Amino acid sequence: MSSFVESIIINFIFVRNNNFEAMNNFEFVNPTKLIFGKGTIAHLGKLIPIDKKIMITFGGGSVKTNGVYNQVIEALKNHNFIEFWGIEPNPKYETLLKAIHLGREEKIDMLLAVGGGSVVDGTKFIAAAIPYTQGEEWELILDNSLAKSTIPLADVITLPATGSEMNNGAVISREETKEKYPFFTDTNFPIFSILDPEVTYSLPKFQIACGVVDTYVHVVEQYLTIPVGTKLMDRWAEGILQTLIEIAPDLRKEKPNYDTMCEYMLSATMGLNGFIAMGVEQDWATHMIGHELTALHGLTHGVTLAIVYPALLRIMKEQKKIKLLQYAKRVWNVEDVDIAIEKTENFFREMGLPTRLSEVKVGDDTIEEIVRRFAERKIVLGERHNITPDVVKQILQNAK
Amino acid sequence: MSSFVESIIINFIFVRNNNFEAMNNFEFVNPTKLIFGKGTIAHLGKLIPIDKKIMITFGGGSVKTNGVYNQVIEALKNHNFIEFWGIEPNPKYETLLKAIHLGREEKIDMLLAVGGGSVVDGTKFIAAAIPYTQGEEWELILDNSLAKSTIPLADVITLPATGSEMNNGAVISREETKEKYPFFTDTNFPIFSILDPEVTYSLPKFQIACGVVDTYVHVVEQYLTIPVGTKLMDRWAEGILQTLIEIAPDLRKEKPNYDTMCEYMLSATMGLNGFIAMGVEQDWATHMIGHELTALHGLTHGVTLAIVYPALLRIMKEQKKIKLLQYAKRVWNVEDVDIAIEKTENFFREMGLPTRLSEVKVGDDTIEEIVRRFAERKIVLGERHNITPDVVKQILQNAK
Numbered sequence: 009m010s011s012f013v014e015s016i017i018i019n020f021i022f023v024r025n026n027n028f029e030a031m032n033n034f035e036f037v038n039p040t041k042l043i044f045g046k047g048t049i050a051h052l053g054k055l056i057p058i059d060k061k062i063m064i065t066f067g068g069g070s071v072k073t074n075g076v077y078n079q080v081i082e083a084l085k086n087h088n089f090i091e092f093w094g095i096e097p098n099p100k101y102e103t104l105l106k107a108i109h110l111g112r113e114e115k116i117d118m119l120l121a122v123g124g125g126s127v128v129d130g131t132k133f134i135a136a137a138i139p140y141t142q143g144e145e146w147e148l149i150l151d152n153s154l155a156k157s158t159i160p161l162a163d164v165i166t167l168p169a170t171g172s173e174m175n176n177g178a179v180i181s182r183e184e185t186k187e188k189y190p191f192f193t194d195t196n197f198p199i200f201s202i203l204d205p206e207v208t209y210s211l212p213k214f215q216i217a218c219g220v221v222d223t224y225v226h227v228v229e230q231y232l233t234i235p236v237g238t239k240l241m242d243r244w245a246e247g248i249l250q251t252l253i254e255i256a257p258d259l260r261k262e263k264p265n266y267d268t269m270c271e272y273m274l275s276a277t278m279g280l281n282g283f284i285a286m287g288v289e290q291d292w293a294t295h296m297i298g299h300e301l302t303a304l305h306g307l308t309h310g311v312t313l314a315i316v317y318p319a320l321l322r323i324m325k326e327q328k329k330i331k332l333l334q335y336a337k338r339v340w341n342v343e344d345v346d347i348a349i350e351k352t353e354n355f356f357r358e359m360g361l362p363t364r365l366s367e368v369k370v371g372d373d374t375i376e377e378i379v380r381r382f383a384e385r386k387i388v389l390g391e392r393h394n395i396t397p398d399v400v401k402q403i404l405q406n407a408k
Numbered sequence: 409m410s411s412f413v414e415s416i417i418i419n420f421i422f423v424r425n426n427n428f429e430a431m432n433n434f435e436f437v438n439p440t441k442l443i444f445g446k447g448t449i450a451h452l453g454k455l456i457p458i459d460k461k462i463m464i465t466f467g468g469g470s471v472k473t474n475g476v477y478n479q480v481i482e483a484l485k486n487h488n489f490i491e492f493w494g495i496e497p498n499p500k501y502e503t504l505l506k507a508i509h510l511g512r513e514e515k516i517d518m519l520l521a522v523g524g525g526s527v528v529d530g531t532k533f534i535a536a537a538i539p540y541t542q543g544e545e546w547e548l549i550l551d552n553s554l555a556k557s558t559i560p561l562a563d564v565i566t567l568p569a570t571g572s573e574m575n576n577g578a579v580i581s582r583e584e585t586k587e588k589y590p591f592f593t594d595t596n597f598p599i600f601s602i603l604d605p606e607v608t609y610s611l612p613k614f615q616i617a618c619g620v621v622d623t624y625v626h627v628v629e630q631y632l633t634i635p636v637g638t639k640l641m642d643r644w645a646e647g648i649l650q651t652l653i654e655i656a657p658d659l660r661k662e663k664p665n666y667d668t669m670c671e672y673m674l675s676a677t678m679g680l681n682g683f684i685a686m687g688v689e690q691d692w693a694t695h696m697i698g699h700e701l702t703a704l705h706g707l708t709h710g711v712t713l714a715i716v717y718p719a720l721l722r723i724m725k726e727q728k729k730i731k732l733l734q735y736a737k738r739v740w741n742v743e744d745v746d747i748a749i750e751k752t753e754n755f756f757r758e759m760g761l762p763t764r765l766s767e768v769k770v771g772d773d774t775i776e777e778i779v780r781r782f783a784e785r786k787i788v789l790g791e792r793h794n795i796t797p798d799v800v801k802q803i804l805q806n807a808k
Contacts, residue, residue: 031670033445038438044686045433237667239654240674243647251640267637270431274640274686283683286444286674 099130125170171280218310525570571680618710
């Protein structure tokens with residue numbers, strides 16, 4: 009899986025860096041239109057041309073209890089649409105194939121994902137696979153460049169976390185072979201994304217915590233690396249972190265206020281849409297190690313990040329020290345790198361997530377297996393490509 | 409002019425706000441692709457399809473002395489292109505008409521602007537006017553919605569200041585009638601913009617100073633208003649201001665370093681591309697008053713902003729006090745609003761610009777004329793629409 013995850017590192021932020029010296033050269037583009045604010049789901053009827061045949065894709069059904077489903081159906085009452093239900097967390101190729109076949113049969117020409125990042129991810133693959141009839145759809149996953157066209161895709165995002173609503177990335181799993189691959193195409197940006205912060209009120213606190221930590225770690229993977237002179241991008245990354253820290257106490261309340269949910273939702277989108285990635289070095293080791301913990305133990309993505317990241321900082325402290333000190337001062341108002349790392353871990357704990365492997369019953373056997381996997385795949389991680397399997401072991405031991 | 413400038417306020421940042429209560433609902437889209445870094449002009453040959461007939465538009469000729477022209481011609485040596493020279497600062501309709509006629513005759517199907525914001529602005533109008541043959545081209549300026557299609561447009565930006573390289577706005581002047589109008593269409597975003605910081609080394613210090621102050625005031629017009637709970641956008645606006653302040657000493661050196669020019673160029677683009685405008689209140693009174701000073705005295709735009717903005721802050725201090733205190737603390741590390749205003753004015757002065765009307769020989773007669781114009785047009789300015797002609801007078805008197 010890791011070599012595929014590695015391709016995320018290269019592709020995910022729509023920025024291709026050239027060197028390790030001054031600010032890197034980069035390319036940036038993000039054509040997705042955001043429609044943000046309360047009541048915006050009602051705009052769907054105007055946003056989608058009336059002559060489109062739409063397939064609306066859903067997850068497991070929480071949108072039926074929180075009112076989102078009714079808002080969508082009401083907004084599209086004069087449109088021609090069909091529904092596809094059941095895209096699961098870590099969306100499965102097998103499930104998506106059913107949607108692809110249905111979409112072809114019904115000759116749909118527009119896709120609308122309504123749900124969290126997994127529904128949007130899965131719908132990105134459906135959008136690219138419907139027009140691909142010259143071979144098995146799985147070929148698109150193995151070679152993303154085969155995806156030459158795509159059904160136009162939009163979404164109503166209901167769980168701020170992955171940033172999928174404003175990027176062209178997806179991660180698709182295949183149950184049959186226990187594979188999990190990223191999927192990127194130039195045309196896979198949503199045409200528009202509706203972000204109504206009011207839909208987040210009904211999210212369980214655990215999901216909000218995972219969304220906040222996912223966003224936080226997306227940002228630091230693009231920020232807490234090695235200095236290449238990216239003053240403005242540093243400020244913007246710090247701005248997202250400061251905002252998350254500032255809204256955290258309100259997020260934990262029974263009913264957070266509307267502005268808090270706005271900041272949470274906007275931060276999640278801005279954390280992985282390329283806006284803070286211009287010219288910067290990137291890490292992504294925590295994500296890659298975390299994916300292994302999910303693969304082996306089914307741990308929620310945000311939980312794996314909360315566990316791995318503080319340990320990674322402790323082990324990689326020397327390499328990251330210049331940026332870590334800047335982070336300590338600007339984000340946590342302290343002068344000490346170790347205190348900043350401690351505050352980071354405490355922040356994740358205060359959000360309600362475990363930050364140690366022992367809390368989730370992961371022991372040495374799993375650590376050994378992860379180290380073995382990385383060694384077998386000859387993968388080294390991190391912004392300097394020096395997190396060898398041995399360093400991964402140190403990080404996981406440190407996270408116990 | 410002001411009612412047209414007012415439409416900038418509404419349209420310029422691609423964000424339409426709905427209310428004055430919590431964070432505003434907004435829409436955001438920006439499809440322009442940035443290609444950023446040294447040596448990127450050489451990518452032109454790959455970026456533009458070989459079958460395109462290109463018209464390259466230029467300003468007065470500085471690109472011939474600083475090497476940009478040669479780089480462009482070298483990159484496009486296998487392409488089919490014609491050149492149009494002479495788009496002036498505050499680009500004139502009369503000049504642009506010549507380009508429009510030439511473009512039609514030559515059946516061009518791609519435009520490439522090479523120059524500063526005025527060249528890009530002018531080329532946006534050329535792009536929209538070439539396909540408009542059902543009436544006089546000026547009709548597009550009077551009613552932007554008539555612009556239904558556009559010739560694809562890209563640019564190589566040589567003077568960071570206006571942000572035109574990553575937005576869909578332009579300002580067009582008509583010499584014959586002394587009119588000056590904004591021009592916006594949904595399709596007028598550049599397809600791509602090449603930002604090579606090395607081209608800025610040859611800029612005169614005065615132009616750099618004006619570019620920095622223009623960027624600074626673009627940002628504060630979107631930030632220093634009234635609080636509506638926009639934590640992340642505030643951080644990002646402050647991030648641009650902090651960056652400009654941090655790089656200013658190096659910018660004033662004989663040969664600034666490359667990273668400084670990167671930050672300057674990136675800050676100018678990010679200051680007016682909608683990225684910091686999501687959900688925020690906006691002011692723009694300084695721009696509107698400054699435009700009158702330019703119209704009456706031919707003052708450079710950046711100079712008018714450096715003069716008007718500190719005075720506006722002094723007069724509007726009470727209305728802006730909550731944000732001003734935040735600005736004082738976060739941007740200038742002081743606890744006092746008056747000191748922050750003083751530091752703002754000093755920053756403009758240290759960049760080398762005048763900050764008082766007396767320095768540019770503008771007296772009471774001009775102030776009276778500007779007040780008369782606003783009164784005649786029944787225009788009130790500012791984020792609360794309470795800067796009446798009488799308040800404009802107080803501001804200009806304060807700027808003497």
